Amino acid sequence: MAFAGDILLDGYVGNQIARYGTKYPFLKTAPLLKPADLAFANLETPVSIRGKASQGKTFVFRSKPETLEGLVYAGIDGVTLANNHILDYGQQAMLDTLIHLDRNRIGRTGAGANIKEAFRPYVKTIGGKSVAVLGVSRVLSGPAWYAGEKTPGAASAYTDEPMLSAVRASAKTHDFTVVYIHWNQEFKDYPEAYARKLARSLIDSGADLIIGAHSHCLMGVEYYKHKPIYYSLGNFVFNRSTRGGDKTLRSMIATFKLDPAGKLTSRVVPVQIKQGQPTPMDPSYNRVTYNLLNKLSYNAVVDTSGNVREK
Numbered sequence: 001m002a003f004a005g006d007i008l009l010d011g012y013v014g015n016q017i018a019r020y021g022t023k024y025p026f027l028k029t030a031p032l033l034k035p036a037d038l039a040f041a042n043l044e045t046p047v048s049i050r051g052k053a054s055q056g057k058t059f060v061f062r063s064k065p066e067t068l069e070g071l072v073y074a075g076i077d078g079v080t081l082a083n084n085h086i087l088d089y090g091q092q093a094m095l096d097t098l099i100h101l102d103r104n105r106i107g108r109t110g111a112g113a114n115i116k117e118a119f120r121p122y123v124k125t126i127g128g129k130s131v132a133v134l135g136v137s138r139v140l141s142g143p144a145w146y147a148g149e150k151t152p153g154a155a156s157a158y159t160d161e162p163m164l165s166a167v168r169a170s171a172k173t174h175d176f177t178v179v180y181i182h183w184n185q186e187f188k189d190y191p192e193a194y195a196r197k198l199a200r201s202l203i204d205s206g207a208d209l210i211i212g213a214h215s216h217c218l219m220g221v222e223y224y225k226h227k228p229i230y231y232s233l234g235n236f237v238f239n240r241s242t243r244g245g246d247k248t249l250r251s252m253i254a255t256f257k258l259d260p261a262g263k264l265t266s267r268v269v270p271v272q273i274k275q276g277q278p279t280p281m282d283p284s285y286n287r288v289t290y291n292l293l294n295k296l297s298y299n300a301v302v303d304t305s306g307n308v309r310e311k
Contacts, residue, residue, distance in 0.1 A: 014064070045061040046097045048092070054087065110155050111147065115148055134155075167205040171206025187241070219234075221300035250272060254267075
């Protein structure tokens with residue numbers, strides 16, 4: 001399994017796509033993602049040509065439908081839509097996003113026409129094992145963005161329910177459950193106290209792996225009950241942030257292997273975002289990334305080959 005961080009296909013990246021083609025953002029990392037039995041990321045944008053920009057937001061994004069061709073090329077199986085940009089252009093553009101993903105056969109979780117669909121995990125069977133990925137967000141622009149019984153929106157992580165019940169249901173039904181969560185503060189190196197507590201609740205409810213996003217920079221790793229929590233994978237395909245600086249360009253792909261006995265091993269593959277394109281780097285760059293992760297992590301250690309283990 002391979003997990004990547006935030007993918008934005010608008011703004012500077014959108015201009016690069018218009019200039020170089022839809023495959024451009026993924027040319028250097030497709031060889032890393034395609035071999036995975038499951039490749040997953042956070043799609044940080046609605047995909048539509050309709051809708052009106054949300055008022056009062058500093059940054060609003062909307063990507064053209066054809067930009068999804070890049071995800072297909074890269075072998076990305078699915079995306080989470082539970083984030084603070086999926087409703088940048090309103091409910092119509094969000095619903096269009098679901099349609100365009102389905103047309104491109106890209107799986108999805110984290111948003112939907114109603115709360116049931118929003119909390120429905122993406123599921124893929126790998127080697128006879130059922131793997132589920134459930135997307136939720138603790139960063140949304142208010143209750144109007146939360147999916148309701150009959151209203152479109154994102155899967156909210158502001159309250160334990162129905163989130164924890166969805167995790168418990170997934171754990172009962174599937175062999176392995178991943179929670180991909182949007183949380184914490186932008187450009188911060190360490191998670192907030194609530195995030196560490198919430199991670200434990202998710203694992204207590206049956207999650208086997210937690211992947212985080214939203215900070216736009218790398219955060220560390222923590223183990224709880226021998227299960228890994230990756231607090232942030234940082235950006236993946238994204239514009240450079242003037243507020244966050246160069247650390248928003250340091251990224252990685254987190255890879256996991258699950259053996260027949262259910263043992264999970266992990267390794268990170270550092271990349272650097274260059275002109276909107278994540279790019280594998282040399283050993284020197286990788287060492288700096290590993291050292292950074294060791295500094296930011298709690299009870300986890302990253303060795304000189306990128307392997308991650310519990311202390």
